[in-house]
Amino acid sequence: MKRQYVAVVLIFSAILVLVTTYSLLKKPAAMTTPVYGYRIVNTYPHDSNAFTEGLVYSDGFLYEGTGLNGHSTLRQVEFQTGTVLQSISLPEKYFGEGITIVGDRIYQLTYRSEIGFIYDRTSFSLLGNFTYSTEGWGLTYDGSRLIMSDGSSTLYFLDPSTLENVGQVKVTDGTPVTNLNELEYVNGKVYANVFLTNTIAVIDPSTGRVDSWIDLTGLPGGSHQDINSVLNGIAYESVGGQLFVTGKNWSNLYEIKLVTED
Ligand SMILES: [Ca+2]
Known part of the structure; x- marks a missing residue:
């Protein structure tokens, strides 16, 4: 026994x-984190010389910030045709990054110069600037705060009036999610392109938790392994729910719908 x-x-x-x-x-x-796929709803032309670093929709137009020293711009684009309606160039010493719109102002980050610019949305005239102590990558607006990424796993919240840091959150999906790049605020979540991947993290900004992923593998345009043609650029039109994505030097802009992957 x-x-x-x-x-x-x-x-x-x-x-x-x-x-x-x-x-x-x-x-x-x-x-356990859900993964969404996509369906292409519309394909539009996109300037293949635009090194897209920031993308935002407002009042029927797309506004785009492009990067690289000597090539950085802020532009207003008729998205249906890709026509650049208005554009200004940044001084060569600045590498433009994320942009967002608050009321009649456009905010634009720079990569490593630790300075951001504020423009009049209509005239693109420079209204002022602000400084920060990290790299500048993505930028969006949640209705009360600017939300900024710097390539790490941290999202920073800034007061749009004072440009003071009013909080930050670490983004995790079990482990920290680094390389957070271009951002878009969509229905209470922060969508973030993850640099050098074909994925967008859908983040709860109150906790930093990744609620779901969007897998854009196969979207025609570029290569996630090439830093010069990565997926980078999310814009959301909140009335009709149009979601736009593009990439650096992509010749197309896509309107997509998310679909459930099995
Ligand atoms: Ca955006």
């Missing part, structure tokens, strides 16, 4: 070890 008892204990112990090992090996966050 004693030998049988030992055998039973050993078998249960082995099962316990196997179950524990399996639980530790699997990645709960990755397995």
Whole structure:
């Protein structure tokens, strides 16, 4: 009897070890975070010389910020045709990054100069600037705060009037999600292009948790492995719910719908 008892204990112990090992090996966050696919609704032309770093929709137009020293611009675009209606160039020493619109003002970040610019939305005349102590990557607006990324896993919240930092949150999906790039505020969530991937993280800005992922693999345009043609640029038209995406130097802008992946 004693030998049988030992055998039973050993078998249960082995099962316990196997179950524990399996639980530790699997990645709960990755397995439980939903992943959405996409369907292309419309394809529009996009300036293939636009090194897209910021994209936002307002009043029937797209506004785009482009990067690279000597090539950085702020532009208003008729998205249906890709026609650039208005454009200003940044001084060569600045590498333009994310943009967003608050009322009649456009905000634009720069990459490593730790300075952002504020323009009049209509005339593009420069109204002022502001400074920050990180790199500048993506920028969006949630209705009360600017939300900024710097390539890390942190999102920073700024008061749009004072440009003071009023908070920050670490973005995680079990583990920190780094390389947060171009941003868009969509129905209470922050969509973030993850640099060098074909994915958009859908982030709860109150917790930093990734609620879901959008997998844009196969979207014609560029290569997520090429820093000069990565997916980068999300804009949302809140009335009709149009979601636009493009990439650096892509020749197309896409309106997409999210679909559930099995
Ligand atoms: Ca955007």
